[in-house]
Amino acid sequence: MTxxxxGAQEFATALQALTDNVAHVLLGKRRVIRLALTTMLAGGHLLLEDAPGTGKTSLARAIAASVQGSHSRIQFTPDLLPTDVTGVSVYDQSTGSFTFQPGPVLASIVLADEINRASPKTQSALLEVMEEGHVTVDGTVHTVGDPFMVIATQNPVEQAGTYRLPEAQLDRFLMKTRIGYPDTESAIAVLEGSALRDRAAEIGPVMSAEEVVALGQAASDVHADRRILAYVNALVETTRSDPRTVLGSSMRGGIALVRAGKVWAAGQGRHYLLPDDVKDLALVVLAHRLVMDPDAEFAGATPDAVVEDALALVPAPSADEE
Structure with missing residues (x-):
């Protein structure tokens, strides 16, 4: 059903309320907040590559507080085990049976801090739950709640003792972006409220988890014309044929761009997808999925440049064509 x-106006009003609530915590970063909420409503996960102290934890906690969801934080370290993420079965002597102790990944909003510091084995423990929405421990499947989103962070400055995320895991993040430092006015406002150690504790929920799920389901009904779908596919194919890449965007990237675009369109009060929605999100959805040719990368080529060039090369469908 389209x-x-x-319905689009109601969606936009609800998303605006969520954005305003989170903006009380993360000052001056409305676009980042909207991207994070779009990721959640599209049923995806977010990767933040940013320096320490930019508000990554605050963002995760504020979103969880806004949607009546649970929040957990996992500090990834080299000695972290997969069971520290997913949970473990513990033998109970009084009953003579094993009891599952859920891990921190079984929460509504999960902050995976410095995910690239953990070993590949522990990183892979997130793969099943991110893609399938459940974890399997000792042969038993444990389903996460809904909504569910992983917000993972990477420090782009410090690389010593880190493990690069494999392409298969990067591809499971719907978006990759950065928060960055606040502008001058927002920074001064933060300093004025420096006595508040926990801004996220100052806000309350604006909607239930069930309402968030309903919003996500409603966004999937946004109309996407076949010409716009062809436009998305052409962008994805262009990243694959670019000589600067060894591996372009997967089909998962194209699907993610459509899903996120529908939420983005509904958030602006429209019940149909426009090429501008695709253009707004192409960088944050596609760039992190590209594997660059080493020689091209050494010469200064970047994934962002490949996606930007694809946007310039591929003609967008006009209003008349739609």
Whole structure:
């Protein structure tokens, strides 16, 4: 069923309320907040590559507080074990049976801090739950709640003692972006409220988890014309044929771009997808999925440049064509 114009307006109002609530915690970063909420409503996960102290934990906690969801934080270290993430079965002597002790990944909003510091084995423990929505411990499947989103962080400055995320795991993040430092006015506002050690504790929920799930389901009904779908596919194919890449975007990237684009469109009060929605999100959805040719990378080529060039090369469908 296609979303109606009235439904799109209701969606935009609800998303605005969520954005405003989180913006009380993360000052001056409304676009980043909107990207994070779009990721959640599209059923995806977010990768933040940023320096320490930019508000990554605050963002995760504020989103969890806004949607009546649980929040957990996992500090990834080289000695972290997969069971420290997923949970473990513990033998109970009084009953003579094993009891599952859930790990921190079984929460609504999970902050995986400095994910690239853990070993590949522990990193891979996130793969099943990110893609399938459940973990398997001792042959028993444990389902996570809904909504569910992993916000993982990487420090781009310090590389010693880190393990690069494999392409298969990067591909499971719907978006990759950065928060960055606040502008001058926002920074001064943060300093004025420096006595508040926990801004996220100052806000309350604006909607239930069930309402968030309903919003995500409603966004999937946004109309996407076949010409726009062809445009998305052409962008993805262009990243594959670019001589600067060894591996372009997967089909998962194209699907993610459509899903996120529908949420982005509904958030602006529209019940249909426009090429501008695709353009707004192409960098954050596609760039991290590209594997660059080493020689091209040494010469200064970047994934962002490949996606930007694809946007410039591929003609977007006009309003008349739609």
């Amino acid at each position: 979303m109606t114009a009235a």
